[in-house]
Amino acid sequence: MTAEEIKTLTNAMAEQNDLSAFDRLYRYYLPGLVSFANSVVRDRHRSEEVVGDVFVKIWENRKTLTAIRNFSQYIYIATRHQALNYVKSRKNISFEDLGEPAALSFKTPEGSMITAENLQAIARVINELPPRCRLVFRLIKEEGLKYQDVAGLLDLSVKTVENQMTIAMKRIVELLEKSLPEYASYYAQKKMQK
Amino acid sequence: MAASRLIELLAKKKSGELSLPELKTLKELLAGDPEAELLASLVDDVFRQPLEYEDPYPVPEIESSLQRLHRQLQQQEPVRKKKAIFRLNRMAAAAACLLLLGGLGGYFLYRKGGPSLKQNVVATKKGSKSYILLPDGTQVWLNAESKVSYDEDFGKVNREIVLTGEAYFDVVKDKSRPFIIHTETIDVKVLGTAFNVRAYKNDSNTETTLIRGSVEISMRKDPARKFLLKPFEKITVRNSEEGKETTRTNTALYTVNKIKPVSDSSGSVETEWVKNRLVFDNERLDAIAMELSRWFDVEIKITDDHLKDMEYSGAVGNASLEQVLESLKLTGAFNYTIHNRTVTITP
DSSP states (O other): OOHHHHHHHHHHHHHHOOHHHHHHHHHHHHHHHHHHHHHHHOOHHHHHHHHHHHHHHHHHTGGGGGGOSOHHHHHHHHHHHHHHHHTTTSSOOOTTSOOOOOOEEEOSOSSOSSOHHHHHHHHHHHHHSOHHHHHHHHHHHTTOOOHHHHHHHHTOOHHHHHHHHHHHHHHHHHHHHHTHHHHHHHHHHHHHHO | OOOHHHHHHHHHHHTTOOOHHHHHHHHHHHHTOHHHHHHHHHHHHHHHSOEEESSOOOHHHHHHHHHHHHHHHHHHTTOOSOOOSEEOOTGGGGSSOOOOBOOSHHHHHHHTSOTTSOEEEEEOOTTOOEEEEOTTSOEEEEOTTOEEEEETTTTTSOEEEEEEEEEEEEOOOOTTSOEEEEOSSEEEEESSSEEEEEEOTTSSEEEEEEEESOEEEEETTEEEEEEEEOTTEEEEEEOOOTTTTGGGTTSOSEEEEEOOBOTTSSOBGGGGGGGTEEEEEEEEHHHHHHHHHHHHTOEEEEOOHHHHTOEEEEEEESOOHHHHHHHHHHHSOOEEEEETTEEEEEO
């Protein structure tokens, strides 16, 4: 979902009380938020409850959604608080020590020259990243969060987030380099057309 | 292997973090190197592909949880006033800025502007604290017996809230939409990010403490009267009381003092409550009693006027009422009894 689509949905909730917009956002964010909450709560069922509570509050406060500039950032921060709140009785909660996030995969490629096989290989590389690094990568790539936002969510410095993202990029580049010759002629052609 | 500088710049580009000079560097790196250019195109392609969880949620499971949410939403729909959005969490409190304000009158003054708009109200009772995430991302920690209200169009044009009681604000920077906190006695305009305001209506003063950034304070009765606070300064403004104004001319209306930063943190005595710590710095027993009464939801009676004037200093974290009273008792000569929710302090 693009940032514009998300904005359209949140505005529909705020201005028309559109419950189907709520449903679409819920379906879209549920897997990512539960995985994120689970890194703190360490219980998949409880994490779903935490995310459910966040969405109930989002709906209750839907009139204020038009003022939110970055809904992804907002809902991840809200989930962070809700999850920490849930486990507050436990001591020494640390984002350093994340639970294992769920594995990721690419959809069947659309409009990409990269073969499904190579995309799978890239997904494997991403899944082999340390949990924190993988989470940083997903939050930036899929949720469009900034280094600063991710740093705030995970109690990391901006520099660390940048380093983690660079590590992920390095692994991807390494893999792509192996298949460079395959793609050389296609991209050369594409460039000629421009 | 691609140069590490190239990888770093590609990571930044795909994260939307690339600065203009960096973009220029990246273009130069790519221009001279067809292989790097090809690599960058492939990275673009990879990033265009949506990443999903390998083990997707079963659709029936999502739908049944949605049904449960819908039922929950219907049950809660008639509720007008919102309760605390999220409860205070001590870990979350480590961050930035603190604002404590007060004054019920501010609410009515402010309402003149747009009486047709619905308001969001978050209020705490005695003995409880709360955490609110405002739509612009600003975080608010609300102390006991306090209230924050804001219009439903908060953030659209400007960011204004009304505060009664005490709150700590970590304000998201947005130069185009100033963040203004209205209280009965003063208005606080947030120019930077971190400050602390305290204004309970039964306290005699309204205090604003700045931790970092900058804030502008203006008097409600004299809006031209403005003060710009510097970090670690506190302004104390006497709350006007009907009929008493003329008789109290011996007390200054405003004072600005330097505050003591807490050495091991970025806060000060004024902001310790956010971390669930009670801190007193040469405070009168009657002021302490008022604080304890809000904090623990009890009534406190001091039977002796002389005792009220005694001053105490000290700090306790996560303590019970008994623990606080015991440690105060150790330093000052008094006795106390607790009966139901009433504490009686006697010489």
